[in-house]
Amino acid sequence: EAGVTQFPSHSVIEKGQTVTLRCDPISGHDNLYWYRRVMGKEIKFLLHFVKESKQDESGMPNNRFLAERTGGTYSTLKVQPAELEDSGVYFCASSVHWRNTEAFFGQGTRLTVV
Amino acid sequence: QKEVEQNSGPLSVPEGAIASLNCTYSDRGSQSFFWYRQYSGKSPELIMSIYSNGDKEDGRFTAQLNKASQYVSLLIRDSQPSDSATYLCAGNTDKLIFGTGTRLQVFP
Numbered sequence: 001e002a003g004v005t006q007f008p009s010h011s012v013i014e015k016g017q018t019v020t021l022r023c024d025p026i027s028g029h030d031n032l033y034w035y036r037r038v039m040g041k042e043i044k045f046l047l048h049f050v051k052e053s054k055q056d057e058s059g060m061p062n063n064r065f066l067a068e069r070t071g072g073t074y075s076t077l078k079v080q081p082a083e084l085e086d087s088g089v090y091f092c093a094s095s096v097h098w099r100n101t102e103a104f105f106g107q108g109t110r111l112t113v114v
Numbered sequence: 115q116k117e118v119e120q121n122s123g124p125l126s127v128p129e130g131a132i133a134s135l136n137c138t139y140s141d142r143g144s145q146s147f148f149w150y151r152q153y154s155g156k157s158p159e160l161i162m163s164i165y166s167n168g169d170k171e172d173g174r175f176t177a178q179l180n181k182a183s184q185y186v187s188l189l190i191r192d193s194q195p196s197d198s199a200t201y202l203c204a205g206n207t208d209k210l211i212f213g214t215g216t217r218l219q220v221f222p
Contacts, residue, residue, distance in 0.1 A: 004157075033209065042116075043158070043202065043212040056208060091157065099208060102148065105157040 002026070004106035006092050012112045018080040021109045025074070025094030031055075032075050033095075033103060034067060038088040046090075049075060050098060061086075082113045117141055118205050120213035129222050133190040137203030137213055140184065144205035147179060147186045152200045152215065162188060193220040 005024040013019050025032045034046040046065070047057040051072035060067070064083070069075040079086055089110050093103040118139045127133045139147075146165045150158035164170045164177040164186070176189040186205075190197055200215040 035210075035212075042118075042214040043210075045209045045211070048209055059209075093210075099145070099206065101146075101206075102160055102163055103210060104160060105150075107157040 004092055004094050004104055006090075006106035006109050008109060009107065010110045010112075012114060013082055015084055015113055016081045018078065019082055019111060021077045021079075021090050021092075021111070023075045023077070023092030023106060025092070026104060029094035029096055029104075030072070031095045031098055031101075031103075032069060033093045034075070034077055035091040035093065035105075036088050037091065037108075038085075043091065046077075055098070079111075082111075084113050087111055087113045116213070117211045118203055118213040120201075120203050120216045122214055123217040124219050125216055126219045126221060127193050129193060129195060129220055131193050131220075133193045133197065133218055133220070135188040135190070135201050135203075135216050135218065137186040137188075138184055139186065139203075139205045139211075141205060141207065141211070142181075142184065143207045144211070146206045147177070148204045148206065148210065149175075149177060149186075149188045150202040150204065151197075152202055154200075158202055190218075193218075195220050195222055 007022045032049040045059040048055045049069045089108045092106045095103040149162040162177040178187045202215045203213045204210040
């Protein structure tokens with residue numbers, strides 16, 4: 001069974017440009033999460049989808065970040081326009097159930113904004 | 115105060131010893147806790163979950179939870195150099211809240 005897959009693995013963009021990250025969860029996992037780790041800090045929650053619906057987007061930094069999960073399968077996270085402080089590793093995770101359940105992570109996308 | 119706190123380490127132990135990793139949390143609403151292992155440049159890998167007070171053993175790993183003290187720990191018996199990684203503690207209510215991780219170094 002394939003795990004959580006993220007594309008691209010690395011992205012280097014200039015300030016002001018747009019970047020779109022993609023996450024393919026484990027098949028059958030209705031719950032999909034985006035997390036981010038900024039250098040030296042802990043992994044922080046961004047948002048949570050249950051199927052195609054946003055369950056919790058309280059961790060999204062600002063309106064430059066837009067996440068979608070059309071059809072309840074893969075998800076995209078778009079940053080537009082990117083700022084220097086958006087640099088970090090963006091992780092996607094998925095789980096079968098919602099609360100108190102094991103979540104499995106993708107390998108992450110390392111985003112560098114220069 | 116951070117919601118989940120861990121000592122950043124590094125924690126250095128000799129091969130064959132027991133490594134003890136600790137974590138405290140502030141949200142009493144957290145019902146479940148997870149330990150993830152993360153090698154440098156890789157994704158967090160789930161190694162243990164614990165939902166109730168007491169100990170849970172899986173191979174060389176034992177997770178301990180004390181909800182009254184808001185304390186979670188992970189013991190690694192017979193530590194191997196391949197266990198060298200960052201260990202992330204996470205509490206779960208509606209989402210995972212992570213600590214900053216403890217870096218473990220197991221030397222031969």
